[in-house]
Amino acid sequence: MSLSSVKGSSKCTGGVDTDLGNKCSKIAFGWAQKTFCNRKGRTGLPVISGGGSFCNIMSFGALRIGMTSDGIGTKVELAERTGNYSSLGFDLVAMVADDLAANGVEPVNLSNILDVDFLDSEIVDELMKGLCEAAEFSGMAVTGGEIAELGKRIDGYGKRMHFNWCATALGILPEDREPITGNEVVAGDSVIALKSRGFRSNGFSAIRNIMREKFGDDWHNRIFKDKRSWGEVLQTPALIYSPLIMEIIRAGIPVHGIAHITGGGIPDNLGRILKVNKLGADLENIFSPLDFMLEIQSLGGVEEIAAYKMWNMGNGMLVIVPSEKVEQTLDIIAKTDYLAQKAGKIIDRPEILINSKGASPRLLSYEKTGK
Amino acid sequence: MSLSSVKGSSKCTGGVDTDLGNKCSKIAFGWAQKTFCNRKGRTGLPVISGGGSFCNIMSFGALRIGMTSDGIGTKVELAERTGNYSSLGFDLVAMVADDLAANGVEPVNLSNILDVDFLDSEIVDELMKGLCEAAEFSGMAVTGGEIAELGKRIDGYGKRMHFNWCATALGILPEDREPITGNEVVAGDSVIALKSRGFRSNGFSAIRNIMREKFGDDWHNRIFKDKRSWGEVLQTPALIYSPLIMEIIRAGIPVHGIAHITGGGIPDNLGRILKVNKLGADLENIFSPLDFMLEIQSLGGVEEIAAYKMWNMGNGMLVIVPSEKVEQTLDIIAKTDYLAQKAGKIIDRPEILINSKGASPRLLSYEKTGK
Numbered sequence: 001m002s003l004s005s006v007k008g009s010s011k012c013t014g015g016v017d018t019d020l021g022n023k024c025s026k027i028a029f030g031w032a033q034k035t036f037c038n039r040k041g042r043t044g045l046p047v048i049s050g051g052g053s054f055c056n057i058m059s060f061g062a063l064r065i066g067m068t069s070d071g072i073g074t075k076v077e078l079a080e081r082t083g084n085y086s087s088l089g090f091d092l093v094a095m096v097a098d099d100l101a102a103n104g105v106e107p108v109n110l111s112n113i114l115d116v117d118f119l120d121s122e123i124v125d126e127l128m129k130g131l132c133e134a135a136e137f138s139g140m141a142v143t144g145g146e147i148a149e150l151g152k153r154i155d156g157y158g159k160r161m162h163f164n165w166c167a168t169a170l171g172i173l174p175e176d177r178e179p180i181t182g183n184e185v186v187a188g189d190s191v192i193a194l195k196s197r198g199f200r201s202n203g204f205s206a207i208r209n210i211m212r213e214k215f216g217d218d219w220h221n222r223i224f225k226d227k228r229s230w231g232e233v234l235q236t237p238a239l240i241y242s243p244l245i246m247e248i249i250r251a252g253i254p255v256h257g258i259a260h261i262t263g264g265g266i267p268d269n270l271g272r273i274l275k276v277n278k279l280g281a282d283l284e285n286i287f288s289p290l291d292f293m294l295e296i297q298s299l300g301g302v303e304e305i306a307a308y309k310m311w312n313m314g315n316g317m318l319v320i321v322p323s324e325k326v327e328q329t330l331d332i333i334a335k336t337d338y339l340a341q342k343a344g345k346i347i348d349r350p351e352i353l354i355n356s357k358g359a360s361p362r363l364l365s366y367e368k369t370g371k
Numbered sequence: 372m373s374l375s376s377v378k379g380s381s382k383c384t385g386g387v388d389t390d391l392g393n394k395c396s397k398i399a400f401g402w403a404q405k406t407f408c409n410r411k412g413r414t415g416l417p418v419i420s421g422g423g424s425f426c427n428i429m430s431f432g433a434l435r436i437g438m439t440s441d442g443i444g445t446k447v448e449l450a451e452r453t454g455n456y457s458s459l460g461f462d463l464v465a466m467v468a469d470d471l472a473a474n475g476v477e478p479v480n481l482s483n484i485l486d487v488d489f490l491d492s493e494i495v496d497e498l499m500k501g502l503c504e505a506a507e508f509s510g511m512a513v514t515g516g517e518i519a520e521l522g523k524r525i526d527g528y529g530k531r532m533h534f535n536w537c538a539t540a541l542g543i544l545p546e547d548r549e550p551i552t553g554n555e556v557v558a559g560d561s562v563i564a565l566k567s568r569g570f571r572s573n574g575f576s577a578i579r580n581i582m583r584e585k586f587g588d589d590w591h592n593r594i595f596k597d598k599r600s601w602g603e604v605l606q607t608p609a610l611i612y613s614p615l616i617m618e619i620i621r622a623g624i625p626v627h628g629i630a631h632i633t634g635g636g637i638p639d640n641l642g643r644i645l646k647v648n649k650l651g652a653d654l655e656n657i658f659s660p661l662d663f664m665l666e667i668q669s670l671g672g673v674e675e676i677a678a679y680k681m682w683n684m685g686n687g688m689l690v691i692v693p694s695e696k697v698e699q700t701l702d703i704i705a706k707t708d709y710l711a712q713k714a715g716k717i718i719d720r721p722e723i724l725i726n727s728k729g730a731s732p733r734l735l736s737y738e739k740t741g742k
Binding site: 045135154166168 | 405406415439444495496541
């Protein structure tokens with residue numbers, strides 16, 4: 001996320017003090033902005049930050065380097081419940097690599113910080129193995145790491161090592177390209193949706209509340225209809241889109257905007273891009289939510305409009321391209337394992353319309369774009 | 372810290388399972404190394420990491436960029452106890468900026484991640500104001516930030532917002548310089564000590580144990596002899612040395628090695644540099660510990676040899692220069708607010724001798740250099 005986002009439990013419960021989160025983000029960004037002048041005329045001066053950006057980009061002479069930090073929040077609890085730690089690395093890399101890619105920045109390096117209560121070398125090994133696999137998938141080198149033992153400052157589920165895990169990623173903007181910020185988006189552009197395979201690292205506090213309410217404390221062991229446990233289903237690792245995005249860019253597609261759908265869902269994350277030019281979108285053909293997403297929405301009685309503000313609902317990334325480039329872009333994607341479809345178009349008013357496909361399908365309207 | 376260090380409570384208590392910490396570091400570094408090839412022939416390939424390094428340096432074409440991550444561990448509890456949050460930013464910047472500077476890398480950008488249980492905008496404001504001031508002191512721009520609300524996964528002292536705070540810093544290696552790793556150190560070189568003004572962000576678990584044992588749970592309110600509370604005294608923010616180090620380098624001093632004295636004290640951190648060439652050091656004239664450090668050592672009955680392995684004992688950084696450059700270096704430092712003195716010399720055997728100045732002064736010998 002760019003400077004400075006707030007994510008976590010209160011936002012994910014769909015309204016509890018989102019205002020306070022936004023206030024704290026603004027405070028942090030306000031102070032950070034005052035430091036930009038410290039690099040005036042030198043390397044590391046911010047080129048873009050805030051606004052339509054998912055990461056921050058600094059100039060280092062001719063090079064432009066992107067930087068972003070994020071964590072996997074309370075998705076960690078799933079691993080503590082299932083005892084499977086191997087896939088969290090994909091969730092962590094997805095959060096930061098895809099925030100870079102959303103601005104057209106190629107993810108390059110990653111440093112991670114693991115805060116633990118006490119050490120369990122077996123769990124550390126599983127986490128780092130997963131991180132290594134995810135780094136390979138995204139073409140990044142893990143070039144930094146810190147493990148901090150913080151004792152009682154860290155808590156979690158069960159008796160084994162508890163932890164919180166975050167990362168900062170660096171990337172490089174291709175030499176001949178400007179950052180993708182949304183300022184090239186025009187009415188009539190097309191929106192391509194990339195299918196997700198599960199929840200990313202947001203919205204889990206609401207998910208846990210729903211599951212606990214319905215199935216009790218031991219909810220993760222309950223069996224979902226496909227015979228897997230709910231714990232396993234919900235832990236489905238995030239798909240990392242950055243390799244695909246870089247392939248599309250390298251193929252010369254003039255991508256106008258990319259929204260990485262994390263906390264705040266399509267309305268907030270697409271809105272952040274669209275507000276740059278005060279535009280909107282009509283999404284008549286997005287992907288349907290995964291079956292377990294639908295089930296959770298139903299179990300919790302979550303309103304359609306709230307569900308799309310909280311979860312990705314099956315659409316992990318939205319890519320905006322000129323309408324005449326849609327087929328070429330879809331052809332590129334068709335040669336990969338990613339699933340994509342034309343989802344809608346950019347419209348000339350600040351409104352996001354979603355032909356929803358959740359538990360109670362209807363036409364949703366989010367009237368103001370952006371946060 | 373470089374890839375991948377473990378810091379925290381167990382190490383700081385002087386022996387409780389340091390082995391497990393080292394094991395986990397090795398596991399993490401082992402997996403990270405496997406990812407280096409992901410950047411072969413491309414930007415972001417690691418140039419130095421591990422060994423005598425405090426950060427990791429990657430090549431970006433002609434540019435070499437340093438990256439390091441660290442946190443301020445349980446020093447946070449001091450702020451929770453005193454209600455003063457304004458100086459923690461200096462502690463955070465010191466940990467990462469000085470790890471970059473220790474390899475001759477100029478700190479440039481910083482991204483921070485604040486994990487909280489719940490948000491308190493007043494505390495966030497104080498923290499970020501302090502970070503802004505520390506960034507200005509070190510000449511860095513804060514170009515990334517994330518605040519994560521993690522509910523019960525975060526705990527601490529008292530009733531207000533609890534948090535853990537970490538950062539990743541980027542820096543740039545001056546164009547005409549190689550990284551300072553210790554491989555230029557030779558026997559006969561001189562060691563210059565830079566005076567510290569208090570504890571850095573390590574060794575606090577041991578400090579808290581000692582204080583609680585002596586003064587009970589409310590120890591931070593007890594008055595130290597200079598009329599300040601123990602909480603205030605122990606919270607003395609870390610001095611950031613990177614601006615001085617960059618000034619020394621810019622003046623053309625051929626610095627051979629720099630040790631940033633954090634967890635593990637002089638033996639581990641100087642040892643890390645010296646082991647590159649299997650050398651040692653005879654430190655006959657280091658700075659004395661601050662009076663409150665001496666008092667804590669006495670209160671806890673901490674053995675001299677253990678105290679120097681745990682705390683900086685008044686010496687925040689050690690700079691190794693050719694002996695004929697000592698006076699010129701000290702002259703440069705004399706024009707600043709930093710305090711320095713010639714502390715000793717490099718010797719031709721892998722042993723660190725310290726003419727100690729703690730509660731029970733004597734000649735200490737640490738026979739193996741490096742971790």
